[in-house]
Amino acid sequence: MIKEVIVVEGRDDTVAIKRAVEADTIETGGSAIGPAVIKKIKLAQERRGVIIFTDPDHAGERIRKIVAAKVPGCKHAFLTEAEATYRGDIGVENASPETIREALSRVRSEYDGEETLIDFNDLIEAGLIVHPNAAARRHFMGELLGIGYCNGKQFFKRLRIFQISREEFAAALHQLEEKGVYPE
Structure with a gap:
């Protein structure tokens, strides 16, 4: 149960x-x-x-x-x-x-602490926001991290509230790049 x-x-x-x-x-x-x-x-x-x-x-x-x-x-x-x-x-x-x-x-x-493990620049560098393929990349990353698909601002918030570590983020990003969902 x-x-x-x-x-x-x-x-x-x-x-x-x-x-x-x-x-x-x-x-x-x-x-x-x-x-x-x-x-x-x-x-x-x-x-x-x-x-x-x-x-x-x-x-x-x-x-x-x-x-x-x-x-x-x-x-x-x-x-x-x-x-x-x-x-x-x-x-x-x-x-x-x-x-x-x-x-x-x-x-x-959820986690309401002030510590942010991933910052907004990490999302830009990973092609998850401000990028032509950002939506597709967030969709794939959301599935890998188990946090669902959402827009860039909400994705950033979910990374924080669900305490996604830099290691988890890097591993998911590596899988994303192996699958060929690259930023253009």
């Missing part, structure tokens, strides 16, 4: 999670998260901890940001679009039980 309560978007996500692992969930019911749902998530965070596990799309990222802002200290699990897509539909409910278990094994914790 997973100790933390997993925050998902809807009932189908709960079914998929329960097929993969023994866990309790809280469903947000979409991106219009009401005060009652936030109150439940806060209580779960105080008592057991929370893992936010939303769809790898715009709505899922919006929900993740809302919950993380209102309930500090949450953990995060991420799926790639490919892992969560079935017949053009993107969602946690489309992922296989094995993929869900793998994503939950790579859960990342």
